[in-house]
Amino acid sequence: MLVSCFKMTKSGVLFTLITLSFCYLAFAFEPAPLQDFCVAETNSSARVNGLACKNPMLVEANDFFFSGLHITGNTSNSVGSKVTPVTVAQLTGLNTLGISMARIDYAPWGINPPHTHPRASEILTVLEGSLHVGFVTSNPDNRLITKVLQKGDVFVFPVGLVHFQHNVGYGHAVAIAALSSQNPGVITIANAVFGSNPPIASEVLAKAFRVDKNVVDQLQSKF
């Protein structure tokens, strides 16, 4: 968070309002670029917060280009959904820009299982079908905020919160999501908790989930 204020102090509401108009507030999770672009040089051994920049003289249009979001994702899997990401890993021109996107396909009744993006908020719009979506607020409330979206509807999942989508229609559904990081990261809750490598001790998970150890063993065996 960056807060800079060029004019301050003295009392009076009006003066305060005028003063506020001179204040500049910016909130960002990724630093603002200090150059026009920094196309990722993915094979560079230099390590920065992001990826090293390709020589600007060698940069070309294809560095800012990705093709493929017209292709329907293969949803023949246990959750019935497929995410096609377009992050800095697929589009090197996104390096340092703080944005990315994804296409998500859903089979009938398919889910994008509960997950979080540690580095990004997500704004999602439905292109086809109906999606039941939701996110859960932090402890201690853990309030579920949920809604059924139709084609053209938009919903936002705040950074870091556990969220999901569920196709509640009989047909295929498609959504496009935009994310506020070039590299949002994904932590799928079930995989991280029951499918870690090596596994979390079942005694730990049995206590955490208040179930018998054999229930934990069964869940771990699925991942």
Ligand SMILES: *[C@@H]1O[C@H](CO)[C@@H](O)[C@H](O)[C@H]1NC(C)=O
């Ligand atoms: C990275 O790869 C490109 C093309 O494959 C090459 O031109 C460039 O020299 C490489 N850069 C480094 C730092 O190895």
Ligand SMILES: *[C@@H]1O[C@H](CO)[C@@H](O)[C@H](O)[C@H]1NC(C)=O
């Ligand atoms: C979709 O994925 C399934 C499971 O991996 C595979 O068997 C099937 O061939 C794939 N279908 C297409 C059209 O690629």
